[in-house]
Amino acid sequence: MLTQRQLNILQIIIDDFISTNEPVGSRSLSKKAEIPYSPATIRNEMADLEEMGYIEKTHISSGRVPSEKGYRYYVDHLLAPQNIQQEDVQKLKTVFEERLIELEQIVQNSARILSEMTNYTAIVLGPAVHDNHLRKIQIMPLDKKTAVAVIVTDTGHIENKMIYLQDGYDSAEIEKMVSILNERLQGVPLTQIHSKLRQEVGNIFKERVQDYDQVLGMLERDLYVPSKEKVFYGGKTNILSQPDFNDIGKIRMLMQVIEEGNLYEMIAKNKGGINVKIGTENENLALNDCSIVTATYSIGDQNIGTIAILGPTRMEYARVIGLLKYFSNHLSKSLTDLYLEER
Amino acid sequence: MLTQRQLNILQIIIDDFISTNEPVGSRSLSKKAEIPYSPATIRNEMADLEEMGYIEKTHISSGRVPSEKGYRYYVDHLLAPQNIQQEDVQKLKTVFEERLIELEQIVQNSARILSEMTNYTAIVLGPAVHDNHLRKIQIMPLDKKTAVAVIVTDTGHIENKMIYLQDGYDSAEIEKMVSILNERLQGVPLTQIHSKLRQEVGNIFKERVQDYDQVLGMLERDLYVPSKEKVFYGGKTNILSQPDFNDIGKIRMLMQVIEEGNLYEMIAKNKGGINVKIGTENENLALNDCSIVTATYSIGDQNIGTIAILGPTRMEYARVIGLLKYFSNHLSKSLTDLYLEER
DNA sequence: TGTTAGCACTCAATACAAGTGAGTGCTAAC
DNA sequence: GTTAGCACTCACTTGTATTGAGTGCTAACA
Numbered sequence: 001m002l003t004q005r006q007l008n009i010l011q012i013i014i015d016d017f018i019s020t021n022e023p024v025g026s027r028s029l030s031k032k033a034e035i036p037y038s039p040a041t042i043r044n045e046m047a048d049l050e051e052m053g054y055i056e057k058t059h060i061s062s063g064r065v066p067s068e069k070g071y072r073y074y075v076d077h078l079l080a081p082q083n084i085q086q087e088d089v090q091k092l093k094t095v096f097e098e099r100l101i102e103l104e105q106i107v108q109n110s111a112r113i114l115s116e117m118t119n120y121t122a123i124v125l126g127p128a129v130h131d132n133h134l135r136k137i138q139i140m141p142l143d144k145k146t147a148v149a150v151i152v153t154d155t156g157h158i159e160n161k162m163i164y165l166q167d168g169y170d171s172a173e174i175e176k177m178v179s180i181l182n183e184r185l186q187g188v189p190l191t192q193i194h195s196k197l198r199q200e201v202g203n204i205f206k207e208r209v210q211d212y213d214q215v216l217g218m219l220e221r222d223l224y225v226p227s228k229e230k231v232f233y234g235g236k237t238n239i240l241s242q243p244d245f246n247d248i249g250k251i252r253m254l255m256q257v258i259e260e261g262n263l264y265e266m267i268a269k270n271k272g273g274i275n276v277k278i279g280t281e282n283e284n285l286a287l288n289d290c291s292i293v294t295a296t297y298s299i300g301d302q303n304i305g306t307i308a309i310l311g312p313t314r315m316e317y318a319r320v321i322g323l324l325k326y327f328s329n330h331l332s333k334s335l336t337d338l339y340l341e342e343r
Numbered sequence: 344m345l346t347q348r349q350l351n352i353l354q355i356i357i358d359d360f361i362s363t364n365e366p367v368g369s370r371s372l373s374k375k376a377e378i379p380y381s382p383a384t385i386r387n388e389m390a391d392l393e394e395m396g397y398i399e400k401t402h403i404s405s406g407r408v409p410s411e412k413g414y415r416y417y418v419d420h421l422l423a424p425q426n427i428q429q430e431d432v433q434k435l436k437t438v439f440e441e442r443l444i445e446l447e448q449i450v451q452n453s454a455r456i457l458s459e460m461t462n463y464t465a466i467v468l469g470p471a472v473h474d475n476h477l478r479k480i481q482i483m484p485l486d487k488k489t490a491v492a493v494i495v496t497d498t499g500h501i502e503n504k505m506i507y508l509q510d511g512y513d514s515a516e517i518e519k520m521v522s523i524l525n526e527r528l529q530g531v532p533l534t535q536i537h538s539k540l541r542q543e544v545g546n547i548f549k550e551r552v553q554d555y556d557q558v559l560g561m562l563e564r565d566l567y568v569p570s571k572e573k574v575f576y577g578g579k580t581n582i583l584s585q586p587d588f589n590d591i592g593k594i595r596m597l598m599q600v601i602e603e604g605n606l607y608e609m610i611a612k613n614k615g616g617i618n619v620k621i622g623t624e625n626e627n628l629a630l631n632d633c634s635i636v637t638a639t640y641s642i643g644d645q646n647i648g649t650i651a652i653l654g655p656t657r658m659e660y661a662r663v664i665g666l667l668k669y670f671s672n673h674l675s676k677s678l679t680d681l682y683l684e685e686r
Numbered sequence: 687t688g689t690t691a692g693c694a695c696t697c698a699a700t701a702c703a704a705g706t707g708a709g710t711g712c713t714a715a716c
Numbered sequence: 717g718t719t720a721g722c723a724c725t726c727a728c729t730t731g732t733a734t735t736g737a738g739t740g741c742t743a744a745c746a
Contacts, residue, residue: 219740404697
């Protein structure tokens with residue numbers, strides 16, 4: 001168990017290291033007003049903290065640096081529930097001031113603003129299209145063989161699909177189909193469209209659409225919903241200007257993960273609330289010197305997406321967590337107002 | 344004027360430097376079979392070449408390295424019109440083997456494959472949507488205030504726009520509008536839609552659509568065509584693994600330009616054929632150690648897009664130029680077959 | 687006259703030694 | 717329990733020497 005003094009020292013070491021990126025030594029610590037002890041005393045405490053694994057040395061006679069365990073403890077117990085600053089509030093609000101219509105636009109802006117404010121990289125997932133509900137479907141014939149299916153969801157997302165018709169259909173026939181589809185599938189979650197197609201629509205088609213089997217087959221084949229959600233980035237290169245990444249190899253790996261890696265899967269699995277992954281807690285090797293803070297946002301009580309900030313392990317946790325909490329709350333509130341209450 | 348021997352030496356210096364990334368000295372040159380002269384002779388020739396500005400030293404007693412002028416001469420005069428290798432042909436063909444329907448899909452694949460083959464970064468512009476012609480327009484009402492306009496072009500590009508109606512329109516009215524629009528605007532280049540709207544459509548609306556002025560205003564406001572074309576990337580991070588970029592500052596600038604810079608403008612202005620920009624010929628400071636090779640592709644005899652390869656100035660020009668020539672030709676041919684002949 | 691051998695010279699890169707400073711652990715005194 | 721003192725460690729810097737690849741120049745050669 002840690003004594004109060006050890007907690008103080010640990011906190012100050014971490015705060016100091018986060019802001020300076022320099023190992024912190026006993027002498028510089030003892031100069032701080034909060035610590036009225038001599039370097040020697042602090043050295044003793046630091047030795048204990050090191051033994052317990054909260055801090056470590058970069059070499060045998062260096063100052064101390066927080067270990068992952070130290071950061072973890074810091075995030076879990078020492079973090080003052082810092083209120084976010086007034087100027088930050090102002091900046092964040094700009095996102096909500098613009099006309100909020102297309103969700104993806106909002107989300108893209110969020111990523112940009114968060115990255116600008118933190119100087120880290122922002123990754124925003126969602127809105128999770130497969131959780132959306134069908135609002136409207138339309139099929140536009142182009143020529144004898146091809147048509148475009150347009151699907152609009154309740155969150156304003158628009159999805160196009162080219163579809164291929166076996167034979168020429170006259171437009172009256174297609175219109176009939178479309179109105180049946182709309183009638184039967186409106187409000188259905190996109191994930192379930194496939195199953196509903198045969199269940200609900202099949203019978204009606206049977207009666208009213210010629211060659212119904214072929215048409216149904218076509219719809220089932222082409223009308224699948226993309227399983228991958230969209231990922232929006234802000235400040236992809238911000239992380240390159242963090243002094244923590246001065247090794248060219250690291251930078252390469254990092255950029256590769258950001259560009260091509262499956263950050264989506266990593267981030268999407270955090271469900272609800274604020275979540276912090278520190279260093280090797282990220283299983284991806286390239287992210288072993290990074291931390292990822294995630295927060296979810298929702299419409300009503302349903303989570304529809306995730307916001308993440310990717311920075312070095314030496315991240316300004318207090319500020320980032322504060323920002324994300326504030327922002328995800330407001331975003332959820334705005335979206336809920338927009339998409340639920342309005343109707 | 345350069346003697347034949349100087350040309351040989353220049354060519355070999357550049358070839359050698361491109362493949363090894365090491366300054367090449369007189370001794371190593373004289374060992375090559377193509378150059379049956381002693382180091383001393385070569386030194387004399389190199390001194391001349393340097394005086395003329397084709398090669399330079401990294402420091403006073405180093406081997407020689409091609410200058411930009413050297414590369415330029417090499418690209419313009421020395422480049423053997425190298426045929427592309429059989430295995431490369433095979434790989435490139437895979438792009439054309441898939442079902443070619445959506446142009447953007449093809450273009451995205453092209454970028455990926457070219458980047459994989461070259462280990463440089465591929466940037467593919469287009470298809471230039473504003474040159475496309477309208478094939479079909481559709482307006483789907485969503486609720487009283489909003490609707491989705493879907494525009495399909497002759498190259499299979501699909502564009503969505505949310506539009507905002509002033510008042511509730513009944514669907515019959517909208518259908519009438521849409522059929523007028525289709526009738527009058529089909530085949531019109533997207534750039535001209537705006538002007539045609541008032542010219543051609545205006546009068547007809549006047550007779551047949553109620554509140555035609557308001558509707559026309561809405562269409563003019565919301566139905567603009569995005570001026571920026573899509574840019575597709577392949578191997579964004581490839582360039583990071585080029586040994587030429589071992590300086591962290593350079594890497595940062597480079598990634599920033601790739602992520603956020605206006606590569607579009609830089610590349611789009613190259614019209615027709617193969618074009619090579621070497622080093623400081625790229626006005627962007629961050630690209631002063633890079634070369635960009637561009638090629639255009641077309642449907643029929645109309646250029647619709649550009650392919651570019653971004654690499655270090657020490658680029659394998661012969662190979663890249665060969666690849667791009669071959670690829671852009673085939674791409675143009677395939678697209679022409681697909682979109683012109685088929686109709 | 688063009689080519690080559692020889693030589694002195696330059697410079698990046700590497701290795702090594704010495705000095706400095708920030709930091710540590712330990713012990714003994716307060 | 718706290719602190720002063722001291723010996724020790726190690727990264728970092730500075731200076732010096734060595735090496736090797738390469739050059740320019742000159743004189744000799746074919």
